Amino acid sequence: MRFISIFFIFFVFLSQTVFAEGPMVQNSQNQVAELSQTVKSLQETVKQLQLTVQSQNEVLQQQNIRIAGLEQSKTSPQQTGAVVPVSASTTRGISQGFNPDIGMVGSVVGKLTESKEDQEGNNSIALKELELNVGHVVDPFSRADAVISFNDAIGDQNANIEEAYYTRWGLPLGFTGQIGKFRSKIGKQNLLHSHQLDTVDYPLVIRDFFGEEGLASSGARLSNMIPNPWDQAIEITGEILRGNNGTSFSGISRRPIFNSHVKTYFDLPSDANAEVGWTTLFGDENPDTIYVDDSGNTVVIHHLEGQTRYGVKVYGADLTIHMPLPEGKKLKWQNELYFQNRTNRVHPNDKPWGFYTLLDYRFSEKFSTGVRFDYVQPLDVFGNPRETTSISPYLTFWQSEYADFRLQYSHTGPENSTGKVNNELFLKTNFLIGAHKHPVE
Structure with a gap:
């Protein structure tokens, strides 16, 4: 009899706890969903910023290539008598910059x-x-x-x-x-x-x-x-x-x-x-x-x-x-x-x-x-x-x-x-x- 009473008290307590936690669980799930959406939005923003930075880096790279080419032309072998080698990457960058749209x-x-x-x-x-x-x-x-x-x-x-x-x-x-x-x-x-x-x-x-x-x-x-x-x-x-x-x-x-x-x-x-x-x-x-x-x-x-x-x-x-x-x-x-x-x-x-x-x-x-x-x-x-x-x-x-x-x-x-x-x-x-x-x- 005592065992049954103890089990009944435990069951009532557990039920109240579960029903009491229902709204709390629901609120937690909503907060998690909002946080997830915020994280996704931030990730998309970061991605866009990365693309912007990448684009700006490409522009700067092309400008640096053109500046290097101009500086090289000023110190050409005809003026200095020295042979100045041009790297393959520089030549490739210049050619890509002037490729036509096809x-x-x-x-x-x-x-x-x-x-x-x-x-x-x-x-x-x-x-x-x-x-x-x-x-x-x-x-x-x-x-x-x-x-x-x-x-x-x-x-x-x-x-x-x-x-x-x-x-x-x-x-x-x-x-x-x-x-x-x-x-x-x-x-x-x-x-x-x-x-x-x-x-x-x-x-x-x-x-x-x-x-x-x-x-x-x-x-x-x-x-x-x-x-x-x-x-x-x-x-x-x-x-x-x-x-x-x-x-x-x-x-x-x-x-x-x-x-x-x-x-x-x-x-x-x-x-x-x-x-x-x-x-x-x-x-x-x-x-x-x-x-x-x-x-x-x-x-x-x-x-x-x-x-x-x-x-x-x-x-x-x-x-x-x-x-x-x-x-x-x-x-x-x-x-x-x-x-x-x-x-x-x-x-x-x-x-x-x-x-x-x-x-x-x-x-x-x-x-x-x-x-x-x-x-x-x-x-x-x-x-x-x-x-x-x-x-x-x-x-x-x-x-x-x-x-x-x-x-x-x-x-x-x-x-x-x-x-x-x-x-x-x-x-x-x-x-x-x-x-x-x-x-x-």
């Missing part, structure tokens, strides 16, 4: 079409383009960039210098200059390489007026911001380009193309913004001389030196509106319109014009969709109708910053009364490795 971009396109023509890429999968990008600062005042592209076109496999130019900033009056080969600053989409487009291909008006992938040519460019009493951002650009490129012009290198472009920006309600631009180009035509000889034969003479100085005038306007939406969504509306004033001695259409309008909706981090409508009166249209229209809806999957996939359908009307409607389906893949820098649009 990147590669590939674009693969699959295409199904109703067209019966045996054109490149029809009803096949092909490497549309492989770009090699190389660029680096030359010195504190300038930079050099180059874009070299390759393709596996069946008829004409080649390597092409898409761009290679030298940029010098800090010129008198605040100008920035470029010389070399570059994509001309015409509107918005002509500046972009094909993998930068929202769609699989360039708009019809760009292809017909400036070339299948727009206008890129060797030349010189100056750009600057225009001061004004309204404190409005206004950029002006002037270019002189070699005349051998661009379907609207002479194709003669010695006959230059002159281009000017002005753009400005506006803030709109709801954090939206608008960019407005204007483009003017002047260039030469190169019409053939046609006459009938004494025997009644028609003779055609193609002039290699170019004709009708500044006979081609191209005017363009562009408008782009960016609108941020809730939950990180974005909406873009982009438009470009072009009009030509020329003779009909080279192309049948003396006053062709065209435009496109594009609506792009980024509805999630991984997906965007949109549609582009094209209208153009082609340079070489014959008969009626005198225009071509196209509508191209698309869907893009952004796998990451370095890879994306795009599905696009295009319905294109005939160019003339004998043409046929063409329906096309595209699947395009873009992938990127390494560094990749293009100028801001």
Whole structure:
């Protein structure tokens, strides 16, 4: 009986102790969790500080290498007569400091079409383009960039210098200059390489007026911001380009193309913004001389030196509106319109014009969709109708910053009364490795 009483008293005491310690244990666990979170935060802070210190050490190391190189040049063998050895680590550090940024971009396109023509890429999968990008600062005042592209076109496999130019900033009056080969600053989409487009291909008006992938040519460019009493951002650009490129012009290198472009920006309600631009180009035509000889034969003479100085005038306007939406969504509306004033001695259409309008909706981090409508009166249209229209809806999957996939359908009307409607389906893949820098649009 005494044993049972003692056991009962011990059980009651133990139960009270356990229940009393319950809240204390819970409080201790909460404190331990808070301490653990604090320790993790401190560890992350220390890690960031270590990375910062490491970065600063690398900068100091590069500066020390440059200082050592300068001091060595002051005490060169030509001045002292002594042979000063350079360590392998110093040489390696200097070379690494001046290594260029290198990147590669590939674009693969699959295409199904109703067209019966045996054109490149029809009803096949092909490497549309492989770009090699190389660029680096030359010195504190300038930079050099180059874009070299390759393709596996069946008829004409080649390597092409898409761009290679030298940029010098800090010129008198605040100008920035470029010389070399570059994509001309015409509107918005002509500046972009094909993998930068929202769609699989360039708009019809760009292809017909400036070339299948727009206008890129060797030349010189100056750009600057225009001061004004309204404190409005206004950029002006002037270019002189070699005349051998661009379907609207002479194709003669010695006959230059002159281009000017002005753009400005506006803030709109709801954090939206608008960019407005204007483009003017002047260039030469190169019409053939046609006459009938004494025997009644028609003779055609193609002039290699170019004709009708500044006979081609191209005017363009562009408008782009960016609108941020809730939950990180974005909406873009982009438009470009072009009009030509020329003779009909080279192309049948003396006053062709065209435009496109594009609506792009980024509805999630991984997906965007949109549609582009094209209208153009082609340079070489014959008969009626005198225009071509196209509508191209698309869907893009952004796998990451370095890879994306795009599905696009295009319905294109005939160019003339004998043409046929063409329906096309595209699947395009873009992938990127390494560094990749293009100028801001």
